Amino acid sequence: MEAADAPLPELNQQRIAVYLRLRPVPRPSGRVLTGAEDGWVEFNVPKDTSQGLINNSRESYRFAFDGLLPPAAGQAEVFERVALPVLHSALDGYNGTVFAFGQTGSGKTFTISGGTERYADRGLIPRALSTLYSEAARRTDHSWVVHVSYMEIYCESGFDLLEPNREVQALEDLPKVHVLEDDDARLHIRNLSLHRCDTEEQALNMLFLGDTNRVVAETPLNLASSRSHCVFTVHIEARRAGEAVVRRSKLNFVDLAGNERVVKTGMSASMQLREAKYINLSLHFLEQVIISLHEKRLHVPYRNSMLTQVLRDSLGGNTRTVMVAAVAPESQHIEESISTCRFAQRVAMITNRVTVNEELDLEVVVKQLKHENALLRQELQLLRSVEEGGNTIDALVASLPAPEGSGQPGQGQAQPMSEGEQQALRRRVQAYVDDQSPDARLDVQASMASIHEAFAMLKSLARGDGCTKVGGSLQPTTGNHAHGLRQLVQQQQHQIAVLAGVLHKQGHGTKQQQQQQQQAEGSLETGGALPLPPPLPPHSEALVADQHKAFEYFCAQSPAHDAVAERKAALRARYDEAQALGAAVNASKQRIADLKATVERRRLAQSMAVLLRQQAGAAVPDGNEEKGVYREACGALRSIKAEVEGMQAMLGRARARLQRDFQAWYAVMSRCDHETGTEGAGAGAAGTRLQQQQLKDGEHLAGAEFQQIGVPAASLQLASSQPKQQQQEQQQEQQQQRHSEWTIAAEGSNAGRGDVALQPPAALPSFSSWRSAPALFTFDQRGGLGSAASSEAPQSADVQPQPAHKQQQQQQQQLHLQEGAAESDPFAGVDAEVLAAARPLLTGNLEADTDIIKFYQARQALLRTMR
């Protein structure tokens, strides 16, 4: 069994337990042998032949430990074997120290604080904190207070690492800590802050803060982790409930400096010397202390260094101490490893006297004594009263002095408790019940009345009576029935008033209910309209003791109860009514939902039937008006289409005939001209020549165009005989004229676009001419064909038509000037869909084309409606 796990020996003498931890290294030396189970390590060092073949140097060094932690040992195992027993002792009131000693880089910091890369690498401190708080939570018979402190010792100066309010950039930024010794040789660490941590999280935050400050303060001149010592201390205070004894223990985790790398760092020679001196000195003094303790010398040189002062209790004092000797089992470190093990062997010889740190908390003792004194005084007062007034409780009650501060006379008749006294007592009882402390006392002030009252209150609480705790505070009980019941009735009345108000708002309130409401409101407002509570019957103690019975009695006696019953009945009736109405509404809602579903189903069925009939080729019965209109329109379209086609055929025939006639005429004329010669041509021949010449001048009118236009030759003559400029002017004039021809006939002063009807000119232009006309055809609001005024078109209703003869003249001219002038589309305003459908049928006859457009617009409107 390991020394650390052994029960505390007699007189609590305990040897410092020493563990060897081997750090995992890439190339472990074969010269380092270990016996993990037995806890030994052996270093085999070959003789140095340079000093001669014959020398007495040892080749093998073997050391025994309380336990050996091999490279494979995880942090959890190290904690359980090394620190957990010490922590349990600390919780029991014993001081504890775990310190790591070893060469630089051997794993001291890793053991004490842990690695930073993985959660599993948490070291002894965070694991100890975690266990501490969980253990404290488990040991509920004690109350626990935990403080932490964290200090660093560097070059014989102490620094407080837990400085939350300062920005730390160098070690000097941290508060300096001093170690002092009082006359009783007790150590005091001055200026070291203690931080209360009620949770594990708070404690870990402190550890993190200290570690951060330690790293931040680290400079090339101060590689803190290597050349400074750090002490993290957990101060534990445990107090058993109701006891004045307090146990205070300290648990130290010490990460000592290494001393090997001083010469290897890039610091100045003077600094190296100073550091090496301090570190070596402090470690040297540590060793001196250990040797002194080992040899049981009378004087132990603790005062030689700050480190040994701080560790005084841990080394030979009242502390359960464990040391972890850390070594890196590599060939190049064998010498230092042997040195570490030698140091550990000496430490292992030190015996500490460990006692539990229990002390009386004087503050608590004084408090307890004062309380005891008060109780005794009360008891005395009570006994005196009994002696003076007789032996019966009635006499006692009659003779008891009034409670302090009540202002009542101390002797004479028994006084009932006033409202103020009852409230004061209620508060005390409430505080007593709420106080979690086992030391809590209820002071009833030696009055029988208050004792009775307090007991009644407690009883009610214990029974869980609803009326005793309202809104989290204690309410009056048996000693104050009237008050409690009055409040109860008031509450009910208030509820009734609110409900009656709701019903009234809904228009269902009857006159009687309104009166009731008014009464209730009135009584609430006045707060005193209720009848007084009935008097108590003789021998009322039993009644008073049982609150339920008391309430029944009160109800039976009180007229207020009848009023409550009546209102309850009225309310019940309204509730029933409301319930019935609610049910009716729900039923109606359900019926509507059913009907909707039925209608939906039928519509679906109808749609399906129509679809099926359509698929089967059957005639779909047409029941609605729109469909009729559509059919009619379709018929009309068909007939119009036929008519248009007929007209187009006629037109074609007429054109062909015209062309044929023209050619015949032209041939005759040409022949005549040729046969008769120039002299004898006369006026007719000259005219013909002139015409031909003019035709040549006109150029743009070829024979084929005549066919297309289908106009008489006379007209052609007229058109082509005009000079170009004149033609253009004429075209412009005609265009303007057309605007006025398609005038707007206002149907009233308020005529809007939807009320405008298009009036065609007296004589229709050709198809190409009205293609170029600016008047646009649109579908007006009534579904008729309207005129959408273009930018050029007159928009006011006062535009008057041209005189008829002028119109006619211009129309005739217009007929012959169309093709070259007409470029814009007169259908630009007509719906594209309508135009696309109608365009193949357009004839050039405005009347016919207007009808066609109208039809297609009507058809489109109809289709839209049907969609």
Ligand SMILES: Nc1ncnc2c1ncn2[C@@H]1O[C@H](COP(=O)(O)OP(=O)(O)OP(=O)(O)O)[C@@H](O)[C@H]1O
């Ligand atoms: N048991 C271990 N397992 C894994 N890594 C370890 C172990 N021991 C030490 N190390 C690693 O070795 C390196 C040096 O360890 P550490 O800093 O603890 O040494 P140290 O003895 O505290 O050195 P110093 O005296 O310079 O502070 C660290 O990176 C650490 O993570």
